[in-house]
Amino acid sequence: MNSTFSRTWGKLTESMLFLPTAALLLILVADFFLIHDFFSLELKEGHPFPQLYGNVIDILVHGSPTMILAMGMTLVIATGGVDLSVGAIMAISASVAAVMMNPTIVGMNLTDPKLFINDPQYTWMPLWAVIIVPIVIATLCGVWNGVLVSYGRMQPMVATLVLMIAGRGIAQLITNAIQVVIFNDTYAFIGNGYILLPFSLYIAIALFIGAWLLTRRTSIGLFVESVGINFQSSFYSGISEKRIKLFAYTFCGFCAGIAGLITTSNIRTSDANNIGLYTELDAILAVVIGGTLLGTGGRFSLMGSAIGALVLQATITSMLSFGVPANAVIAVKAMVVIAVVLLYAEQVKAFIGKFGHSSLRRETAQ
Numbered sequence: 079m080n081s082t083f084s085r086t087w088g089k090l091t092e093s094m095l096f097l098p099t100a101a102l103l104l105i106l107v108a109d110f111f112l113i114h115d116f117f118s119l120e121l122k123e124g125h126p127f128p129q130l131y132g133n134v135i136d137i138l139v140h141g142s143p144t145m146i147l148a149m150g151m152t153l154v155i156a157t158g159g160v161d162l163s164v165g166a167i168m169a170i171s172a173s174v175a176a177v178m179m180n181p182t183i184v185g186m187n188l189t190d191p192k193l194f195i196n197d198p199q200y201t202w203m204p205l206w207a208v209i210i211v212p213i214v215i216a217t218l219c220g221v222w223n224g225v226l227v228s229y230g231r232m233q234p235m236v237a238t239l240v241l242m243i244a245g246r247g248i249a250q251l252i253t254n255a256i257q258v259v260i261f262n263d264t265y266a267f268i269g270n271g272y273i274l275l276p277f278s279l280y281i282a283i284a285l286f287i288g289a290w291l292l293t294r295r296t297s298i299g300l301f302v303e304s305v306g307i308n309f310q311s312s313f314y315s316g317i318s319e320k321r322i323k324l325f326a327y328t329f330c331g332f333c334a335g336i337a338g339l340i341t342t343s344n345i346r347t348s349d350a351n352n353i354g355l356y357t358e359l360d361a362i363l364a365v366v367i368g369g370t371l372l373g374t375g376g377r378f379s380l381m382g383s384a385i386g387a388l389v390l391q392a393t394i395t396s397m398l399s400f401g402v403p404a405n406a407v408i409a410v411k412a413m414v415v416i417a418v419v420l421l422y423a424e425q426v427k428a429f430i431g432k433f434g435h436s437s438l439r440r441e442t443a444q
Contacts, residue, residue, distance in 0.1 A: 094369035094377065097421050098385040101367065105392045109133075113399050129272035133395055141391030142278040143168075143337040147361035148368070148383040149289045150220075150330030155365050157326045158306045158375030159227055159234035164334040164361055166245025167219045168354030171212040171338030173249040176258035176348030178203040178211065179265065198263040205264060213335040219245065220331015224324035242358070249350035258348045269344030278340045282384075285336065289329075290380050299378075302326060306375020363411070364390055367418050390414065 293299030368382025
């Protein structure tokens with residue numbers, strides 16, 4: 079019996095999902111005992127679908143953009159790199175979408191009088207173009223980062239720092255530094271809509287399934303891990319290190335473009351100065367909480383990164399429910415960073431795994 083428990087405990091602690099899942103459960107258990115009605119849910123009639131509300135739903139709503147960013151960031155970090163520009167790419171994507179819907183606000187000389195009417199269904203460009211074009215541009219931004227890192231041989235932090243700084247300025251130029259208000263209800267459904275659960279959550283789930291199938295049902299995931307562990311050995315094994323890194327950064331830009339559309343549709347404006355601000359740090363932290371090692375690359379877990387994003391959002395939602403001021407949330411995130419560093423220290427891992435191994439040794443000695 080003890081040996082069975084020891085082996086089971088050993089497998090659990092060695093899993094990449096153990097620590098992020100344990101952290102999420104610990105936060106939720108604390109919320110259950112310390113915050114009244116934290117898990118209460120309310121079903122309201124909505125148009126055109128019913129809507130489910132509650133703190134848990136808020137975690138899913140506000141955590142969806144970070145989950146999407148974490149999908150792309152996971153592959154980048156798994157190759158041994160990092161992308162600091164995802165927040166700026168989100169701002170570019172949001173600015174392009176807003177201008178395509180209502181360019182008159184930023185000073186373009188258009189004569190269509192409907193542009194000056196708050197028509198909840200009006201968009202200057204077709205809605206499919208408003209969605210696809212910003213994602214394509216965001217993907218091209220990812221290609222730019224990938225070319226600098228893989229073919230230009232620049233350090234990932236330096237290469238992506240260029241777009242991190244310049245990208246937000248580009249977003250400001252696109253909108254002429256004006257916050258474009260979005261009136262289109264169909265577009266707003268992306269970030270605000272409900273089909274019982276938030277529509278943005280369905281987007282995050284669909285992207286997760288696509289990324290999981292791509293990396294776990296094809297050889298791409300193996301190539302990414304191989305490049306992260308040792309890119310030179312990968313090269314001699316016939317794996318194109320440059321193409322794999324280019325793919326990782328391209329996919330990361332694609333994810334940032336989708337996150338930008340969700341964010342701007344949620345707040346109904348293109349705030350190029352604030353959309354995506356500091357989200358690159360949230361995405362990196364979510365990936366690290368999920369068990370993917372920053373700086374070394376190698377093994378990665380998309381599910382771990384998704385749970386890591388929920389850990390971050392659950393922490394923020396819990397603090398706000400406790401009455402902690404919003405401007406103090408950054409300090410809370412700093413505490414999370416410290417906790418993550420401690421949890422992933424080798425000494426702590428050895429201490430956690432010691433419980434199962436010690437009982438196994440005792441049984442073997444008997």
